[in-house]
Amino acid sequence: MRRVSRRTFLGALGGAGLGxxxxxxxxxxxRLPERAGELLAGAAPLPEPFTVPLPIPEVARPVSPGRxxxxxxxxxxxxxxxxxxxxxxYGGAFPGPTFELRRGTPVxxxxxxxxPVPTSTHLHGGxxxxxxxxxxxxxxVPAGHSSHHSxxxxxxxxxxKDYRYPVEQRAATLWYHDHRMDFTAPQVWRGLAxxxxxxxxxxxxxxxxxxxxxLPLMICDRSFDEDGSFRYPDGGHHGGAALDAEYLEGVEGxxxxxxxxxxxxxxxxxxxxxxxxxxxxxxxxxxxxxxxGGRFTQIGSDSGLLAAPVAHDExxxxxxxxxxxxxxxxxxxxxxxxxxxxxxxxxxxxxVMRFVVTSRxxxxxxxxxxLSRPPDRPRPVATRTFDFRRTDDAWTINGLRYRPGAPLARxxxxxxxxWRLTGDFHHPVHVHLAHFQVLARNGRxxxxxxxxxxxxxxxxxxxxxxxxxxxDGHRGLYMLHCHNLEHEDMAMMADFEVI
Ligand SMILES: [Cu+2]
Numbered sequence: 001m002r003r004v005s006r007r008t009f010l011g012a013l014g015g016a017g018l019g020x021x022x023x024x025x026x027x028x029x030x031r032l033p034e035r036a037g038e039l040l041a042g043a044a045p046l047p048e049p050f051t052v053p054l055p056i057p058e059v060a061r062p063v064s065p066g067r068x069x070x071x072x073x074x075x076x077x078x079x080x081x082x083x084x085x086x087x088x089x090y091g092g093a094f095p096g097p098t099f100e101l102r103r104g105t106p107v108x109x110x111x112x113x114x115x116p117v118p119t120s121t122h123l124h125g126g127x128x129x130x131x132x133x134x135x136x137x138x139x140x141v142p143a144g145h146s147s148h149h150s151x152x153x154x155x156x157x158x159x160x161k162d163y164r165y166p167v168e169q170r171a172a173t174l175w176y177h178d179h180r181m182d183f184t185a186p187q188v189w190r191g192l193a194x195x196x197x198x199x200x201x202x203x204x205x206x207x208x209x210x211x212x213x214x215l216p217l218m219i220c221d222r223s224f225d226e227d228g229s230f231r232y233p234d235g236g237h238h239g240g241a242a243l244d245a246e247y248l249e250g251v252e253g254x255x256x257x258x259x260x261x262x263x264x265x266x267x268x269x270x271x272x273x274x275x276x277x278x279x280x281x282x283x284x285x286x287x288x289x290x291x292x293g294g295r296f297t298q299i300g301s302d303s304g305l306l307a308a309p310v311a312h313d314e315x316x317x318x319x320x321x322x323x324x325x326x327x328x329x330x331x332x333x334x335x336x337x338x339x340x341x342x343x344x345x346x347x348x349x350x351x352v353m354r355f356v357v358t359s360r361x362x363x364x365x366x367x368x369x370x371l372s373r374p375p376d377r378p379r380p381v382a383t384r385t386f387d388f389r390r391t392d393d394a395w396t397i398n399g400l401r402y403r404p405g406a407p408l409a410r411x412x413x414x415x416x417x418x419w420r421l422t423g424d425f426h427h428p429v430h431v432h433l434a435h436f437q438v439l440a441r442n443g444r445x446x447x448x449x450x451x452x453x454x455x456x457x458x459x460x461x462x463x464x465x466x467x468x469x470x471x472d473g474h475r476g477l478y479m480l481h482c483h484n485l486e487h488e489d490m491a492m493m494a495d496f497e498v499i
Contacts, residue, residue, distance in 0.1 A: 034344045036318070036426035036484060037250030037283030042223035042231050046255060047080050049263035050337070050354040057194060057216065057259060060097035066107050070097065072140075072192065073114040079260060083228025087191035088115050094260045095218050095280075096176070096194025101167045103200035112160045113140040117187065121163060122179035123196060124320060124430070125172060125302055125455045130476030132163040133432055136181035136493070137404050151181055153405050168473065170304035170374070170453075171203040173276040173322045175218070181404070185243070185251065185282050185485035189222065189232050193280050202372055203305060209272045209326060209365040218260075219317075219352060220280040221253035243486060248395075249425070250283025250486045256342070258353045265354045269361030270330040274299070277325060279317040282485040285426060285458070286342040288315045288352065294331060294338060297367050300324030301452030303435040305372035310451050314343065318428035318458035320483035323449075326367050332357045374453055377437060378416035378470055384409055386494070388423035388459060388482055394491045395482065401491035407477065409496040416470040419480075421459045427487065429465075430456040432478040433498065436469035456483055471498045 062068050075092030076084040090096025090111075101107060113119050118141045122134030131138070137154040140161045178184055178192035195216045208214075223231040233244040233251060243251075255262050275296075279286060290296070298310045302322050315323050332338055340352040386408070391399045398408060411417050411434075418439065421429050438450035438457055442464050450457070459465045481493035 034285060034287070035252070036285050037252040037486070038247050039252045039254060040223045040231060040233055040247065042254050043226040044080055044083060044224035044228055046348055047262045049348070049351050050265040050339075052081065052261045052264045054215070054264035054266035054353060055259045055261050057093065057095045057098045060099045062107070066105065068099070068107060068109040069112065070109060071112040071114055072119055077260070079257070080224055080228055080255075080262060083224070085224065085228045085230060087230075088187065089191040090176075090194050094191035096192070098194060098216055099176070099196040101165070101196055101198045103167055103169060103171060103198060106164065106166045109163045109165065110160055111140055111163060113142045115142055117183065118142070118145065118156075118180055119187065119192065120179045120181075121176055122432070123163070123165060123174060123176045125174035126165060127169045127433060127473040128165055129474045130478060132165065133478060134179040135404075135477065135479070136179050136184070139180065151404060167198060169198060170372075171200040172198050172302065172304040173216070173278065173300065173324050174198060175278055175280065175322070177280070182489050185489045186232050186234055188280070188485055189251070189282055190230055193218070193220075195276070195278060197276070206368060206371060207364065207366045208299065209274045213271060213365070214274040214276070215266070216276045216278070217258050217353070218278045218280045219256065219258050219286065221256050221284045221349065223253040224255060243489070248486060248490060250484045252281075252284045252349075254348060256349055256352050263351055263353060265356060267358045268329050268355045269359045270332065270334055270357050271361040271363035272326050272328045272330070272365045272367070275325050275327060277315070277317060277323045279319050279321055281319050283319060284349075285316065285318045285344055286352070287344045288317060289313065289341050289343055290327065291339045291341045294327065296323070296325040296327060298323055298325050298449070298451070299367060299371055302455045303453035304374065306452045307372060307374055308370060309367050310448055312449060315449055316458060318426065318456070318483070319485070320428050320430050320456035321454075321458065329355065329357050330363065334359060375470070377468060380418045380468055381415045382411070383418040383420065385420040385422065386429070386480065388421065388427040388429065388492060390424060395487040397480075397492060397494040400494065402481075402493040405477070405495065407495040407497040410499050411471045411496065413471055413475050413498050416468055419467050419469050421457065421465045421467065422463070423459050423461070425461050426484065427459045427492070428456055428483040429459050429480060430483040431469060431480045433473060434469040434471050434478070436467040439466040439468050441465050475499060
């Protein structure tokens, strides 16, 4: 079978599918939809919610101080009760192991690829040198894979690659995932994602809940075939086929997973718990609330602790974003079931997971009124606009399809710039290397949930979002892109070069 790139396919399509299924619908209704993808119905019976215990991914163990090895491999795991699902996992696990990193302690992670496809691993939120940043054409190629170059400038590493992370950055909730050119969406869908937590002295000095009361929660949606296998609308020909035109807006699954378990349940004591929320979905956005009521006390954003906590009743979270929050379960009587719900969906996807308050507990933790001293807002030296929209027959940035090695901007190391992000649909914009603050939405102050330093921001249809990005750490080629993974694969990426 001839290899057909997704972008070639989209070119051949002439945009007909997208116009009819997606943006036409948007223009036709008076209200802007909150949904950012097309629901892919599965065929497996949906499990009863809140019956599977919440799994906590294993913490990766170094093979020697500062050195890790992780093998990407195929594994069969039980996700839906009684069925086996083939996953492509870091360490054969989905999610992959959690990496516990320490500011100022560099690590090298050797990724070995035993999958049937090439991969590239991006540490999302990492301040990483360009040759370890998971550039989409910097590929780890499995043994026996035909090594023809399909993209100019492609770099192929046979079987393994050492990714070097200086970890010169503040404590934060990071994650890692596949970033292979044209195939990020199906490869992440099949399991290539995990979390990485950076810790530092500033955070250690705070009396935040920790240990078993600190829960990394990777939220994503998937659809399953009758036999338990993942369903994804590319004909199953991973590595060759294109996405069905119906799903060019993005693929939404009908099963919500947290840490790889469907609508799980966690027993908690009536104490404060720290929840590190990550939306690892391909396209689905969530608006998270607690039912029967309750508040999230946000302590951190994508790129680290806030200066001071912010209370929220609800959290909108788009693909790639993280919220570091504390929930005080002492607000509920023992025996209460507290459900984390998603008010953007009706039906099964309206639930995420459940906490059951099973006992009283001693609680020495606190959320202090001052959390950290984040870096001050620098003065910008330039303003640039990046427009995310469908142009003719592709998802584009400033009207351009992604071309590796052709940077759209050359910011100087150590400076900051205002980047104005606009678009025609929900585009969660992620910037590699550079962290940013949201300055304004449509010229007005940003939402309370935009607080702090971030690396991903939800740009909603026809919205103008101004962010102040600082370019620190490394010179070289990086990228910004839409984190709707189907858009990303469909050319909605651009390079920038830090000079
Ligand atoms: Cu997008």
